[in-house]
Amino acid sequence: MTALVTGASSGIGLQYATILARDYACDLLMVSNQKRELEESARKISLSFGVKAYAFYCDLARQEAAREVYDFAAGKGLTIDILINNAGFFFFNSLHDTPPETVENMVMLHVVTLTGLCRLFGADMCRRGKGYILNMSSLCKWMEFPGIQTYIATKTYIYSFSKSIWYEMKPFGVSVTVVTPGAVDTGLYGLAPDLRRTAVRIGVSLPPEKLAAKALRRMFKRKKTCMPGLVNHLSLPLFRHFPDWLVFRVMKRLETFEKA
Numbered sequence: 469m470t471a472l473v474t475g476a477s478s479g480i481g482l483q484y485a486t487i488l489a490r491d492y493a494c495d496l497l498m499v500s501n502q503k504r505e506l507e508e509s510a511r512k513i514s515l516s517f518g519v520k521a522y523a524f525y526c527d528l529a530r531q532e533a534a535r536e537v538y539d540f541a542a543g544k545g546l547t548i549d550i551l552i553n554n555a556g557f558f559f560f561n562s563l564h565d566t567p568p569e570t571v572e573n574m575v576m577l578h579v580v581t582l583t584g585l586c587r588l589f590g591a592d593m594c595r596r597g598k599g600y601i602l603n604m605s606s607l608c609k610w611m612e613f614p615g616i617q618t619y620i621a622t623k624t625y626i627y628s629f630s631k632s633i634w635y636e637m638k639p640f641g642v643s644v645t646v647v648t649p650g651a652v653d654t655g656l657y658g659l660a661p662d663l664r665r666t667a668v669r670i671g672v673s674l675p676p677e678k679l680a681a682k683a684l685r686r687m688f689k690r691k692k693t694c695m696p697g698l699v700n701h702l703s704l705p706l707f708r709h710f711p712d713w714l715v716f717r718v719m720k721r722l723e724t725f726e727k728a
Contacts, residue, residue, distance in 0.1 A: 477509050605627040631693070645690075
């Protein structure tokens with residue numbers, strides 16, 4: 469089998485690529501906008517696990533990105549059996565203070581490119597009668613919170629979109645799994661190292677390798693959804709019923725923290 473992993477040069481994406489190569493003997497098409505890290509990661513995985521690992525440097529936050537990835541795979545003669553849409557980024561800021569290009573890049577990456585990759589590679593999978601798609605949403609899709617408004621909206625799209633195409637593709641032998649993790653121990657959120665270690669120790673944050681392993685097991689079982697972590701399940705009712713007064717109080721505390 470051959471797996472395509474976006475955002476594969478670091479963090480969760482690198483864990484997906486590593487586990488797929490090590491535990492499932494998958495060849496890889498690794499895509500990222502971090503050229504040096506991507507090429508080095510692909511080289512190490514290929515040497516360590518005896519699989520083919522192709523590195524494709526690409527800025528996925530562009531209209532034409534999905535087609536470029538698809539054409540690269542076709543040019544290499546690769547049949548993509550597994551599509552892992554992992555690439556993403558995060559910012560915390562009010563919408564009116566955020567540069568428009570930052571908002572556009574997030575929508576392009578999380579919505580437009582992900583949708584295009586699912587359409588292009590999903591169509592091939594349906595024609596062959598088999599395949600797996602895994603899309604990364606977020607626990608915050610159940611939240612309505614300032615500062616991460618675009619992140620929440622795009623991750624909500626991913627969740628609804630993934631569950632909808634699950635119905636469309638299942639009759640053709642293609643499974644679609646959407647993952648809704650809470651906090652993950654990566655550099656995405658810009659937390660200090662000591663805070664990251666504390667979050668993992670108390671179970672609030674999940675190590676990326678554990679998240680990737682659990683998500684892949686759910687994917688290969690053809691499950692529609694995956695929410696790893698007991699804390700996430702326990703906190704979900706709170707996220708769904710976050711009172712307005714508490715949101716405003718948190719906003720005020722954050723503003724005080726930023727000015728300090």
